[in-house]
Amino acid sequence: MTTAERLAAGRAGVFAAGLAGAGLPLAFAPLDWALLAVLAPAVLFAVAALAPRRRALQAGYAFGLGQFGVGVSWVFVSINDYGGAGPALSGLVTVVFVAFMALFPMLAVALGRGLGRGPGLRLLVTLPAAWVAVEWLRTWLFTGFPWLFVGYAALDTPLAGLAPVIGVLGLSALLVLFAGAAAWLVTAPGWRRGASVAALAVAAVAAGLAADRPWTEAQGEPVRAALIQGNFSQDIKWDPVQLERIQSRYAELTAEHAGADLVVWPETAIPRRFDTVQPYLEQVAERVREAGGTLVLGIPYREWAPDGGQLHNSVVVLGEQRDVYHKRHLVPYGEYVPFRDLFGRSLDFLGAPMADYSPGPRPEPLAVDDRLRLGATVCYEVAYPVAVRRTAGAVDLLVNVSNDAWFGDSLAPHQHLQKARMRAAEAGRWMLRATNTGITAVIGPDGGVVERRAQFEVATLVTEVERRSGVTPYARIGDGPLLGLLAAALVLPGGLRWYARRRRASAAD
Numbered sequence: 001m002t003t004a005e006r007l008a009a010g011r012a013g014v015f016a017a018g019l020a021g022a023g024l025p026l027a028f029a030p031l032d033w034a035l036l037a038v039l040a041p042a043v044l045f046a047v048a049a050l051a052p053r054r055r056a057l058q059a060g061y062a063f064g065l066g067q068f069g070v071g072v073s074w075v076f077v078s079i080n081d082y083g084g085a086g087p088a089l090s091g092l093v094t095v096v097f098v099a100f101m102a103l104f105p106m107l108a109v110a111l112g113r114g115l116g117r118g119p120g121l122r123l124l125v126t127l128p129a130a131w132v133a134v135e136w137l138r139t140w141l142f143t144g145f146p147w148l149f150v151g152y153a154a155l156d157t158p159l160a161g162l163a164p165v166i167g168v169l170g171l172s173a174l175l176v177l178f179a180g181a182a183a184w185l186v187t188a189p190g191w192r193r194g195a196s197v198a199a200l201a202v203a204a205v206a207a208g209l210a211a212d213r214p215w216t217e218a219q220g221e222p223v224r225a226a227l228i229q230g231n232f233s234q235d236i237k238w239d240p241v242q243l244e245r246i247q248s249r250y251a252e253l254t255a256e257h258a259g260a261d262l263v264v265w266p267e268t269a270i271p272r273r274f275d276t277v278q279p280y281l282e283q284v285a286e287r288v289r290e291a292g293g294t295l296v297l298g299i300p301y302r303e304w305a306p307d308g309g310q311l312h313n314s315v316v317v318l319g320e321q322r323d324v325y326h327k328r329h330l331v332p333y334g335e336y337v338p339f340r341d342l343f344g345r346s347l348d349f350l351g352a353p354m355a356d357y358s359p360g361p362r363p364e365p366l367a368v369d370d371r372l373r374l375g376a377t378v379c380y381e382v383a384y385p386v387a388v389r390r391t392a393g394a395v396d397l398l399v400n401v402s403n404d405a406w407f408g409d410s411l412a413p414h415q416h417l418q419k420a421r422m423r424a425a426e427a428g429r430w431m432l433r434a435t436n437t438g439i440t441a442v443i444g445p446d447g448g449v450v451e452r453r454a455q456f457e458v459a460t461l462v463t464e465v466e467r468r469s470g471v472t473p474y475a476r477i478g479d480g481p482l483l484g485l486l487a488a489a490l491v492l493p494g495g496l497r498w499y500a501r502r503r504r505a506s507a508a509d
Contacts, residue, residue, distance in 0.1 A: 010055075013047040017059035020044055021066025021105070027153040028071070029414035037153035040067075041131065041179035046187055048109040049122040060109030064102025071148045072098065074410035078334075081408055082234040101145070108134040115490050123184040128176040129489035135172055136483065139384060143332055146383045150175045152418050155425070155447055158205045161212025163425035163447060164472035167385055170482050174204055216428035216445060216470035220371065223397065226257035227264050227434040227442070227461040229453055234405040237436070238271050246270060247277070251284050253460055258291035260462065262368070264434040267298035267313070267379050267403040274301045274316060285318035294319030294368050298378060298401035298434075300357075301326065310358035315366060315376040315401055323367045326360025329381035334406075363387070365395045372467065374399045375429065383419045385426060385479070392427035392475040396467035405437040413439050413455060421447040428472040430465040 020043035027037035040063075047059040075097055080090035108130045116126030131150075139146045151171030154160055159171060166173075181197045230249050236242050247270060254263050270277050277299075285295040294317060301314035301324060312326035313335060330336055336356035365373035375395035379402040381387045388398065400420050404413040417439045424431040425447030433441045438455030442463045453459040 013051050013055060014058045014062045017044045017047050018062035018066045021063035022070045024063075024067050024150075025071035025148060025411065027150075028148065028411075029152075029418040030411070032153070032156055034153045034157050037150050037175050038178045038182060041150065041176050042182040042186070044105070044109070045112075045123055045127045045176075045180050046183035048113060048127060049119040049183065050187065053113060056109050056113055057106055060106035061102050064105035065098060067105065067148060068098045068101040071411070071415075072101070074407045074412035077408040077410045077412075078406045082406055104134050104138060105131075107137075111490065116493055119187065120184060121493055123180040123187075124177075125180075125489050126493060128173065128180045129486045131176045132169055132173045132482070133486045133490065136169055136479065136486075139386070144329070144384065146385075147415070152415075152422055155418065155421055157208075159208040160425065160447060161208045161210070163422060164215045164428050164474050165211050166482065167389075167426050167474040167479060168422050169385070169479050170474075173482060173486075178204070212446075214428070214445070215472040216468040218466040219396075219469045220467045222464045222466050223262060223372065224260045224464050225262040225264060225432050225442075225462070226254075226260040227432055227440050227453075227463075228253045228257075228266070228269070229435060229438060229440040229457070229459040229461070230266065230269060231437050231456060231458045232405070233437065233456075234403075234408075237268075237403075237405060243270075243272065247280055249458070251280075253458075254284055254295070255287060257460060257462055258288045258293060260293050261372075262432070263288050263293055263295050264399060264401065264432055265295070265297035266434045266436045266440075267401040268300060269297050269401075269436070270299055272300070273311070274299050274314070281318060289319060296366075296368070296374070296399060298403075311356070312360055313357045313378050314360070315378060315399070317366055317368055317374075319368055321367055321369055325363065325366045325376040325378075327357070327378040327381060328360045328363055329384050329387055330357055330359050331380050334380075363391055365391050366399075372396050375427070376401075377423075379403060380416075382416070382423055385423065388423040388427050389475050389478055392429060393471035395429065396469075397465055398424060398427060398429045398431040400431060400433045401435070402433065403436040404439070409455070413437075417441060417449070417452075421449065426472065426474045428470065428475070429468050432463075432465065 020040040023036050024040040026033045044059060044063045048056040076090050076094040079085045079093055080087055111130035112122055112127030116122035135149050149168050149172050151168040154171040154175060159174060181200055185193045185197050232246055250265060250269055257263060288295045296317050298315050301312045303309040315325040317323040366376045367373055373395045375388060375391045375398045377387050377400045382400045404416055407413050420431060420433050421443050424443040424445060428445045430445055431443040439452055440461050441452040442450045444450050445468060451461060451463060453461050
């Protein structure tokens with residue numbers, strides 16, 4: 001047994017994997033220590049490839065506990081500070097959530113080990129493929145939780161140019177392939193292996209630099225936009241006493257910039273249903289229209305129906321034309337409580353302050369006028385690549401409205417902005433991101449932050465952005481080719497072994 005195998009087989013391997021998992025979130029915003037997106041999985045892969053099966057699975061779970069224990073620690077802030085559940089219950093909910101999410105890295109280890117025979121095949125093929133397959137699984141299983149994907153760490157690296165070609169999952173695949181190759185080199189050093197790993201890195205960087213080009217093009221006149229950051233903390237936002245103050249602030253900030261083509265308010269800017277404050281909104285919108293602009297705002301919206309209708313978390317356009325987008329990807333326990341008939345009101349400390357929201361239909365471009373179409377997303381759904389990709393080719397620019405006040409002063413607002421940046425890069429479109437307490441930002445079609453406003457300040461951000469046309473490769477083809485490669489990487493090794501056994505059995509007969 002080699003030294004590497006002895007270390008991997010002992011408790012030290014599990015401890016190292018847990019420590020590596022805790023370090024992985026540091027690869028993302030706000031620290032952006034991108035190299036950890038390679039080093040952290042490399043540690044896990046080395047242990048998973050060399051250790052006995054049981055120890056490998058323990059290492060995968062320890063990695064997950066570290067990854068999500070640090071990376072989604074903001075869940076405690078949301079529930080304790082703004083859900084009013086108290087430290088004990090908030091801590092319990094957070095621990096249970098982290099313990100569940102930690103099963104996903106363990107699943108990746110189980111798949112990578114089970115489908116690959118020998119350290120080399122596991123490190124270079126099955127473990128990286130299994131990791132990305134599990135990330136893809138997290139985009140839809142149980143409505144999805146696409147958080148802390150390794151590929152986000154590539155945004156400010158030479159690989160970022162590949163975002164509009166292969167998307168965040170493709171970038172994850174490259175980074176974990178590097179991780180597997182690094183572990184392969186460290187576990188059995190040699191100049192040939194070193195040269196192979198170096199060649200892989202050079203080829204990937206060259207591809208990233210070659211792909212770093214405009215995949216879409218500007219068209220028509222630029223759009224002048226004013227993004228309003230009202231800055232009402234979550235503990236007062238839903239207080240009825242604060243409604244007049246909230247309305248006054250948004251009206252005053254809007255009046256200062258009513259001449260903009262678009263005035264964008266954040267998610268649930270006015271914490272009341274649209275129909276209950278419509279006279280106020282029509283008055284503000286009329287002032288914006290008289291100055292030649294359009295008001296776009298996030299607000300709860302109930303569709304009329306004889307039985308009362310469904311409540312949506314929506315984006316409404318109030319201009320010469322009227323249009324509305326209803327959020328499609330809702331947050332379980334954040335915007336609705338699953339199994340309401342079973343739990344009743346007992347879990348409302350996790351949910352929306354008003355009532356359960358209903359998901360909207362398949363998204364369509366949001367029409368401002370005959371010349372301008374927006375791709376709208378509300379808050380957390382910007383974390384889903386498909387939420388933007390489905391309409392990317394039919395819109396001129398992207399708008400994301402959010403209320404990150406739920407997260408307080410935690411990692412989440414920075415991570416959330418990073419996801420919005422990736423969606424802009426994948427679509428090759430400018431994105432206007434208006435938030436209640438920050439981070440309000442203007443994002444370029446390459447995913448770069450052009451301008452931003454600090455958190456927890458009353459602020460406006462006035463900017464000019466381009467309408468863009470054209471479709472990026474990723475917006476056109478999505479993740480299909482990558483998923484095909486992943487399936488081949490996971491299935492072929494076992495299939496080839498089965499075929500070889502059949503050939504040997506036939507020869508013996």
